[in-house]
Amino acid sequence: xxxxxxxxxxxxxxxxxxxxxxxxxxxxxxxxxxxxxxxxxxxxxxxxxxxxxxxxxxxxxxxxxxxxxxxxxxxxxxxxxxxxxxxxxxxxxxxxxxxxxxxxxxxxxxxxxxxxxxxxxxxxxxxxxxxxxxxxxxxxxxxxxxxxxxxxxxxxxxxxxxxxxxxxxxxxxxxxxxxxxxxxxxxxxxxxxxxxxxxxxxxxxxxxxxxxxxxxxxxxxxxxxxxxxxxxxxxxxxxxxxxxxxxxxxx
Amino acid sequence: xxxxxxxxxxxxxxxxxxxxxxxxxxxxxxxxxxxxxxxxxxxxxxxxxxxxxxxxxxxxxxxxxxxxxxxxxxxxxxxxxxxxxxxxxxxxxxxxxxxxxxxxxxxxxxxxxxxxxxxxxxxxxxxxxxxxxxxxxxxxxxxxxxxxxxxxxxxxxxxxxxxxxxxxxxxxxxxxxxxxxxxxxxxxxxxxxxxxxxxxxxxxxxxxxxxxxxxxxxxxxxxxxxxxxxxxxxxxxxxxxxxxxxxxxxxxxxxxxxxxxxxxxxxxxxxxxxxxxxxxxxxxxxxxxxxxxxxxxxxxxxxxxxxxxxxxxxxxxxxxxxxxxxxxxxxxxxxxxxx
Numbered sequence: 001x002x003x004x005x006x007x008x009x010x011x012x013x014x015x016x017x018x019x020x021x022x023x024x025x026x027x028x029x030x031x032x033x034x035x036x037x038x039x040x041x042x043x044x045x046x047x048x049x050x051x052x053x054x055x056x057x058x059x060x061x062x063x064x065x066x067x068x069x070x071x072x073x074x075x076x077x078x079x080x081x082x083x084x085x086x087x088x089x090x091x092x093x094x095x096x097x098x099x100x101x102x103x104x105x106x107x108x109x110x111x112x113x114x115x116x117x118x119x120x121x122x123x124x125x126x127x128x129x130x131x132x133x134x135x136x137x138x139x140x141x142x143x144x145x146x147x148x149x150x151x152x153x154x155x156x157x158x159x160x161x162x163x164x165x166x167x168x169x170x171x172x173x174x175x176x177x178x179x180x181x182x183x184x185x186x187x188x189x190x191x192x193x194x195x196x197x198x199x200x201x202x203x204x205x206x207x208x209x210x211x212x213x214x215x216x217x218x219x220x221x222x223x224x225x226x227x228x229x230x231x232x233x234x235x236x237x238x239x240x241x242x243x244x245x246x247x248x249x250x251x
Numbered sequence: 252x253x254x255x256x257x258x259x260x261x262x263x264x265x266x267x268x269x270x271x272x273x274x275x276x277x278x279x280x281x282x283x284x285x286x287x288x289x290x291x292x293x294x295x296x297x298x299x300x301x302x303x304x305x306x307x308x309x310x311x312x313x314x315x316x317x318x319x320x321x322x323x324x325x326x327x328x329x330x331x332x333x334x335x336x337x338x339x340x341x342x343x344x345x346x347x348x349x350x351x352x353x354x355x356x357x358x359x360x361x362x363x364x365x366x367x368x369x370x371x372x373x374x375x376x377x378x379x380x381x382x383x384x385x386x387x388x389x390x391x392x393x394x395x396x397x398x399x400x401x402x403x404x405x406x407x408x409x410x411x412x413x414x415x416x417x418x419x420x421x422x423x424x425x426x427x428x429x430x431x432x433x434x435x436x437x438x439x440x441x442x443x444x445x446x447x448x449x450x451x452x453x454x455x456x457x458x459x460x461x462x463x464x465x466x467x468x469x470x471x472x473x474x475x476x477x478x479x480x481x482x483x484x485x486x487x488x489x490x491x492x493x494x495x496x497x498x499x500x501x502x503x504x505x506x507x508x509x510x511x512x513x514x515x516x517x518x519x520x521x522x523x524x525x526x527x528x529x530x531x532x533x534x535x536x537x538x539x540x541x542x543x544x545x546x547x548x549x550x551x552x553x554x555x556x557x558x559x560x561x562x563x564x565x566x567x568x569x570x571x572x573x574x575x576x577x578x579x580x581x582x583x584x585x586x587x588x589x590x
Binding site: 026027040041042043044130133134135136220222223224225226228229232233236 | 366368369370371372373374375376381383385433436437440442443444445446447
């Protein structure tokens with residue numbers, strides 16, 4: 001029994017030495033590396049460095065008015081396009097616009113040379129794609145029930161008709177709230193399901209009924225943290241009045 | 252007399268109450284750690300691993316509280332031996348949980364490496380300044396490192412006093428927690444340098460350490476339930492109390508030969524003593540006296556059955572010291588013998 005004990009002891013000690021010695025040493029080395037390096041965090045694939053070196057960002061644009069409007073000829077317009085333009089100006093680089101379908105654009109982040117994808121993207125959609133990372137959600141869009149001026153604000157929908165515009169598929173959510181979705185905006189329909197920033201333009205007031213919240217992000221290659229930090233700094237500085245930009249670009 | 256009516260002595264009962272309070276406070280602290288790590292985990296594999304490990308650390312204290320509560324229930328017609336063995340079960344539950352999750356974590360971080368997933372960690376705005384979120388993660392990990400070390404130390408003493416293996420395993424897990432936190436910090440710093448793999452490797456090291464503990468404790472818990480010779484609480488040697496009993500028997504002039512068969516019943520010991528005695532001995536009074544004497548050797552002595560014999564059967568194995576991890580020889584399978 002003593003022998004058994006003697007066998008156990010050295011193994012324990014060796015393991016302890018490994019952990020108590022190696023881990024703190026690694027930690028110190030990493031801290032030292034961090035301290036003598038001004039660029040922190042850094043990109044595993046050097047996106048930021050490459051962009052600055054080549055004086056060019058490749059931006060995939062997905063047509064999604066008013067976030068991104070891709071015309072048949074010429075450069076894209078839109079609320080997000082403006083943000084990217086000021087980002088490029090800040091970095092002092094040219095923009096290479098690439099109009100692409102959404103899945104092709106997002107997959108291109110890991111397969112191709114795309115540095116940034118915009119087009120009214122929402123966080124969960126981007127997170128599904130391998131190789132794609134997201135910025136923080138710089139704008140929360142709320143799909144709400146709007147009410148015509150002069151009508152009382154409803155607490156619940158109670159079977160009332162709600163106009164659902166064809167470009168925003170929300171009819172199931174309206175039904176879940178007890179409403180009756182319709183695609184005809186007639187005189188007797190006083191309610192409409194719309195994003196919160198678009199109510200004013202339709203002359204509607206906002207009720208307290210929220211159908212859905214959409215967290216808007218831009219997409220970057222996964223893990224490119226220096227690149228992400230630069231982009232997020234700009235978003236934090238410029239995305240505050242984002243609903244104004246959306247209203248400017250609505251058709 | 253039914254020995255199962257014996258309860259913990261006053262001093263141990265007080266220690267037990269203290270240990271229960273300690274675990275209760277620890278559970279609350281642990282919840283705050285779990286919340287802090289959860290809120291800052293983001294996309295880091297090592298943080299996720301540390302979080303699961305912390306959430307898992309809830310199992311032993313909860314198992315301890317449940318077991319010490321059930322242990323106090325009265326024996327009844329359905330469970331005539333009482334509920335003292337419940338602490339052996341809680342020990343097994345805690346250690347299997349530990350090992351199982353470690354395996355899950357190793358698989359999870361291996362997949363991260365195979366798929367070459369890069370952790371995306373962005374910025375956060377705190378009081379108007381934009382910070383890398385990695386720093387927040389590191390702060391949370393630092394917070395998760397300090398309390399377990401303190402609580403781990405506090406739990407060692409009651410665990411020894413109460414001979415409580417669940418509490419002992421828990422104390423050790425807590426003391427090892429600082430390594431987990433540190434490995435997590437290394438992982439996050441690694442991501443910052445652009446070593447996307449650092450995080451998953453750190454997670455694997457954490458998981459390997461957890462697996463080691465889980466495996467060690469699962470083995471010890473299974474051994475207990477297999478009626479292994481009682482061991483000390485740290486599982487390092489056989490219980491010296493057995494030798495005391497043997498010495499006590501050897502000192503008696505009317506006992507010619509004796510053989511002991513003891514096993515652990517939760518925190519207690521119970522077993523049988525086979526005796527070959529001198530001519531005309533023993534009288535029932537003498538046996539009762541002997542039983543009382545042995546039970547009063549230590550509070551852990553829960554129950555002994557003393558059986559006088561004309562001669563002792565040859566035991567299957569030699570006395571203590573036999574490892575016993577071999578199959579029985581064919582001609583002896585099915586034979587029973589006293590240890």
